[in-house]
Amino acid sequence: MQRFFHDELRQLQDNLVLMGERSIDMTRLVMQALETGDDKLALQVRGMDDAVDDLEKQVDREIMRYLTLFGPMGSDVRLLLAARDIAHDLERIADEASVIAKRVLVISQRGPLKDLLHVPEEGRIAIEVLRLALDGFVEGDLAKAKLVITRDAEIDLLNRKNYEALFGRSGDSIKVSASNVELIFISKALERIGDHSKNISEQVIFILSGEDIRHAR
């Protein structure tokens, strides 16, 4: 039997999806701002963060309301617990995008960088992986969720390559400008976005199978 309050659970899922779409938008736009040196776009991304923060608070309220009023059981409980973590990861992603926007503005003040290293590619993969994580959640697709976890390694690798391109394998500085340091921070932020996508997928796996694969060794 489908009960009237199940609508509220769907509403909550919708809000998570909306948060996810906003985070993807922010990541996509901020990478575009970096690659085209578009300050206006970077500023726009910084302005998009608040809406995601508000959505996180709303999702938290809805979770608390549902837990107190509707006595959830089984997979609904898993969904609610996971939703709290997913909302938090999505909020972090939006925050990272906003941090990247700040660094894009700093770089642009110092004159554009000629070589963006592997950062554009890293950004593209980070967006793909985030999309995959979100689709895994929306479609309840275990295979997609698992794929996120393997693909996250591609982002880690590019982040390492960016670092090595500037500092060499040993870590001794070769030719590092202040803008290059900003670029490394951007690379690191993208790597963290990948980590958050991975966390989201671990939660999706928990929702679907009840299995807690966090910190798997």
Place this chain on the structure above:
Amino acid sequence: MSNARIQPRPAADITGRPDFISIKNFGFWYGDKKALKSMTLDIPERHVVAFIGPSGCGKSTLLRNLNRMNDLVDGIRHEGDIAIKGQSIYDPGLEVISLRRRVGMVFQKSNPFPKSVYENVVFALRVMGVSNRAILDEACETSLRKAALWEEVKDRLNDNALGLSGGQMQRLCIARAIANRPEILLMDEPCSALDPIATGKIEELIHELKTQFTIVIVTHSMQQAARVSDRTAFFYLGELIEYDTTEKIFMNPSQAQTEAYISGRFG
């Protein structure tokens, strides 16, 4: 960005009259015993209000006062007033019979008459002198549909109502109350004798019915109050301790006694 799947939340605010039922400084005695201490609360139109509290706290007493069912008890006395749409239910110009027609009641133990399903539903209309078969048929079907029972009984309208299951009998009693076209439905522990599935059906029904009726429900199940009601009143020893939105009462009540009761730390 696609937001096609985002639907607006149904408005939680009050569309009808906020003081549809207005209880003002109302106190009540059975003989020398004061069962309700002076209390004031408004029940909004087309909302579900739940009365909760430990046994003997006065939930049923207040509920039965809303349609003056307590008038049948000897030695009762009240102070203060109860008004429906601004008119006192004690107004000498208001007949108790017509009050009870406007304020229907569903009891804890379903009490169908030992007659056919059909006759149970149209009972009140017959009492009022309606005998036109078409009108009765229409009222029977509409009421049974509203009570979400039509599909289950449409082929056995002439069977004795006592042959229905407990959950069906309870919905039949709701259909019987609805057939009278009341504005308010009072329910005193309507699910206490039902299994979880039948309870779920009644709760779904309550959720449906609040688009048309103002519903006051007494329940011992806090989970049920949380699920079905918009507002909740907590009573203790004849006193109204707290009355607020159901969300507030169960998520963050203002009174320590309410918190103790809803979290199972009472007594």
